[in-house]
Amino acid sequence: MTVTTQHIAKRPRDIAHCVSAYLQEGDLEGIASMFHPECVIFFPPDQPPKTGIEGVREGFKEMLDIRPTINSQVISEVTTGDTAMLRAKWSVVAPDGSVIAEGESTEVAKKLKNGGWGYLIDCPYGPPVITD
Template sequence: MKPSIPASQVWKPEEMNAAFADAYNSGDIDQVLALYEPNSIHVHSNGSLEIGIHSFRHTLEELLLLQGKMVSTNLYCIPFENIAMLRAHFILHTVDPDGQPLVLQGYTSEIVRQQPDGSWLYIVDHPFGSDVME
């Protein structure tokens, strides 16, 4: 399955995190998945590797169920040829099951690759990149 073209393609790797937040805020899973190469890797919150969009689509759909508003700020981008390593700080404002305001935040780690058309897509997405994995 090939994802659709995102509403706004990413032309600079340091803009990838903001593009993810925009796609999340759209509530459209296809916009979110369009930011990933088809065989990319997503690290699940339990530490397992989900390889390929088909394996992590459900994880991202669950994230969308929070129906929050996300801001994701790039902290650094280290480019090397056609890849770049990123780190971001995200804040997600949502509500808990009782309707009370809830703020989720953390630090991510990602690797993106430049595509033949010059745009950038995730090849590794680790939303919990600052967490200690056991």
């Protein structure tokens, strides 16, 4: 798919909005551009974490057919230099208005080469629990 619009998160709290826009456009590469190349994603929570841009593509490819909206209300954002930590209440809503998923997330964001922000660590349901 050709990217017709480039969304850049000017602030860490804007990342989810950009991901949602790309998701609604059906642009998997656009979604991947909102993540740091060395990212780790803890979703789905019952599976091992996904890593890197290939992990992002794997995690989001099934959602492209649905084209849901991600609603994110950032409740905390702490930034130091090119790194930020966020907490948010979020939901993924199907076009018919039904809620597909929701939760409270913790994320670490990092400045990207394009000058915008992207997720480095994405924990949609909060940080994973230590099991050992």
